[in-house]
Amino acid sequence: MIKAYCKRVLLFLPYIACYFLALGIAMLALVIYASEFLFEDNTDSIVSVACYMPDDDVYNRLGLGLITRMESVKHTVDINMVKSKKQVLSQVESGEAIAGIIIPEGFIEKMGTEEAVQAEIIYRDADTYEEHVVNDLIYTMSDLLGTTQCSILTAEELARELGEDPYGAYLVGYDVQENLADYILDRKDHFREVSVDDLVAKYGVRDQLTASYTLFIIMMSVFVISFFFKGNNTIFRARAKLSGIKTWKIFLLEAGCAAFMMYLLYVLLFIVFIAVFHTVNPLSLITIIPAILILAMLGTTLCYIVKSPAAVSYITFGAGTSLMYLAGGLIPLDYMPKFFQAAAVYNPVYYLNLFFMRSMFL
Amino acid sequence: MADPIVTVENVSLKYKKTVLTDVSMTAAKGEVVGLLGLNGSGKSTLLSAISGLRKPSSGTIKTGGKTGFVTQENALIDELTAMDNLKMWTPLSKQEILKELTGTELSILKVSDFINVKVKRMSGGMKKRLAIASVLLAKPDILLLDEPLAALDIPAKNDIIKFIDSFRSEGGTVFIASHSEELFKHCSKVYLLKKGKAVLLPEGTSPAEALND
Numbered sequence: 001m002i003k004a005y006c007k008r009v010l011l012f013l014p015y016i017a018c019y020f021l022a023l024g025i026a027m028l029a030l031v032i033y034a035s036e037f038l039f040e041d042n043t044d045s046i047v048s049v050a051c052y053m054p055d056d057d058v059y060n061r062l063g064l065g066l067i068t069r070m071e072s073v074k075h076t077v078d079i080n081m082v083k084s085k086k087q088v089l090s091q092v093e094s095g096e097a098i099a100g101i102i103i104p105e106g107f108i109e110k111m112g113t114e115e116a117v118q119a120e121i122i123y124r125d126a127d128t129y130e131e132h133v134v135n136d137l138i139y140t141m142s143d144l145l146g147t148t149q150c151s152i153l154t155a156e157e158l159a160r161e162l163g164e165d166p167y168g169a170y171l172v173g174y175d176v177q178e179n180l181a182d183y184i185l186d187r188k189d190h191f192r193e194v195s196v197d198d199l200v201a202k203y204g205v206r207d208q209l210t211a212s213y214t215l216f217i218i219m220m221s222v223f224v225i226s227f228f229f230k231g232n233n234t235i236f237r238a239r240a241k242l243s244g245i246k247t248w249k250i251f252l253l254e255a256g257c258a259a260f261m262m263y264l265l266y267v268l269l270f271i272v273f274i275a276v277f278h279t280v281n282p283l284s285l286i287t288i289i290p291a292i293l294i295l296a297m298l299g300t301t302l303c304y305i306v307k308s309p310a311a312v313s314y315i316t317f318g319a320g321t322s323l324m325y326l327a328g329g330l331i332p333l334d335y336m337p338k339f340f341q342a343a344a345v346y347n348p349v350y351y352l353n354l355f356f357m358r359s360m361f362l
Numbered sequence: 363m364a365d366p367i368v369t370v371e372n373v374s375l376k377y378k379k380t381v382l383t384d385v386s387m388t389a390a391k392g393e394v395v396g397l398l399g400l401n402g403s404g405k406s407t408l409l410s411a412i413s414g415l416r417k418p419s420s421g422t423i424k425t426g427g428k429t430g431f432v433t434q435e436n437a438l439i440d441e442l443t444a445m446d447n448l449k450m451w452t453p454l455s456k457q458e459i460l461k462e463l464t465g466t467e468l469s470i471l472k473v474s475d476f477i478n479v480k481v482k483r484m485s486g487g488m489k490k491r492l493a494i495a496s497v498l499l500a501k502p503d504i505l506l507l508d509e510p511l512a513a514l515d516i517p518a519k520n521d522i523i524k525f526i527d528s529f530r531s532e533g534g535t536v537f538i539a540s541h542s543e544e545l546f547k548h549c550s551k552v553y554l555l556k557k558g559k560a561v562l563l564p565e566g567t568s569p570a571e572a573l574n575d
Contacts, residue, residue, distance in 0.1 A: 003449070004439070004442060007442060008442065011441045011442075162549075235433045235437045236437045238410075238413075238415050238437070239431075239437035241415060242413060242414070242431055344514070
């Protein structure tokens with residue numbers, strides 16, 4: 001019987017390949033474009049940027065005043081001063097601010113010295129062209145802030161020294177100009193781009209969608225695989241019983257075959273994701289196995305209970321799609337009503353989805 | 363009369379509703395027993411009970427040999443060939459299976475003619491022949507056939523009837539649940555199942571008349 005089932009699996013592979021081509025490519029297209037649909041609304045109006053400056057001194061205030069008066073910034077960016085780094089992260093994470101700037105303590109004083117510290121520009125994953133433009137603008141704005149602060153420092157140092165010793169003022173001016181030149185030449189080193197996802201969230205929208213669509217494709221494959229259980233009706237089981245074969249042995253054999261076919265489907269998807277995104281964790285080829293085994297067992301159980309392949313397809317599409325939607329598998333939970341977000345924790349598919357996400361993008 | 367190989371004594375069986383009530387019958391070696399009845403009269407249930415698949419709610423069923431049950435629906439896997447389907451249920455090798463199919467009474471079924479054809483490409487008659495052959499490879503002493511001639515063409519019907527006669531002449535016992543008058547001509551005795559009860563029909567009774575009564 002094992003040989004016969006292995007043969008059946010081989011005969012089923014073309015069906016699996018056709019299913020993959022039809023659904024996999026459609027889902028991939030959705031994964032690529034979905035995040036653009038989700039972010040589109042944020043890009044047409046003034047964006048909010050959270051800014052934290054621990055040193056409330058003249059340099060920072062003047063620098064900030066200068067850039068907020070710039071025409072390009074004034075009509076595009078709304079700088080929202082916050083009182084802590086945590087607030088910056090929280091605003092960026094929640095979407096209240098599209099990006100955040102964290103100026104560390106002693107940023108100006110330590111500039112050009114060995115103790116120089118970097119300012120951080122916290123941003124959400126830019127998925128659309130407009131967001132890239134906004135991120136570039138924020139970067140430039142921060143850069144200007146640093147330049148302005150250095151210029152003010154130069155002017156102040158010069159003014160002080162000029163009042164006392166012209167030669168000393170020359171030397172200080174020379175040093176400060178050197179520092180300023182260093183700063184301008186190496187200004188990229190003074191800033192560091194940090195994704196908010198690296199700090200507060202583990203996964204980006206694209207990761208979430210990729211993982212959940214992968215799960216969805218594999219869940220829906222029960223529809224294709226259900227034809228594999230066509231012989232597994234009451235009559236087939238009766239025949240097996242009369243031949244002395246235990247029902248649970250057939251169940252395990254069929255669940256094993258289903259798991260193999262689902263795994264093969266994942267391998268195909270993995271190859272495509274690696275080719276397109278380059279980010280899928282290769283270890284997921286191993287870590288995904290328990291989830292696939294669970295799905296195969298559930299699929300086989302469903303086929304045992306329901307028997308008719310047509311009924312299996314109705315249930316898989318009906319219940320599977322609804323559960324996936326409620327688990328945030330089709331649209332991320334962050335974009336769904338609060339009620340759905342609260343209810344998701346009671347949905348087993350939510351945890352299956354998390355497992356897929358962690359396995360694929362850990 | 364020879365010792366019965368199958369004895370059904372006061373068997374009652376409930377499945378959601380009462381299907382069989384106090385059914386008794388016997389069959390000796392070499393006998394062909396016909397089970398006649400309308401749809402839902404309990405013919406298939408009785409065959410299931412004799413095969414051992416269903417336990418009677420009360421009463422006893424004794425069988426003196428190995429049973430082979432050919433169900434109304436065929437327990438075949440569509441994507442596989444006839445040979446693959448046969449190999450699923452027997453430890454015999456390909457050569458041994460072919461030898462059985464050509465060198466014994468199974469040759470009447472002509473399964474070797476389509477041994478490499480996939481089930482999904484077979485006609486109803488071919489599937490039924492294959493299903494019977496698949497059960498017969500296990501060498502049963504008692505063969506239970508549920509509607510063996512349903513939706514078959516004339517050559518297929520003739521071959522299956524010929525096979526039943528051959529199986530009987532070799533000492534095998536056959537139970538047939540059917541509506542076919544043609545088939546009952548080959549039965550040693552016919553039981554009418556009505557409202558869950560089994561009544562032995564007197565010899566010469568027409569099945570059609572018995573059903574109309």
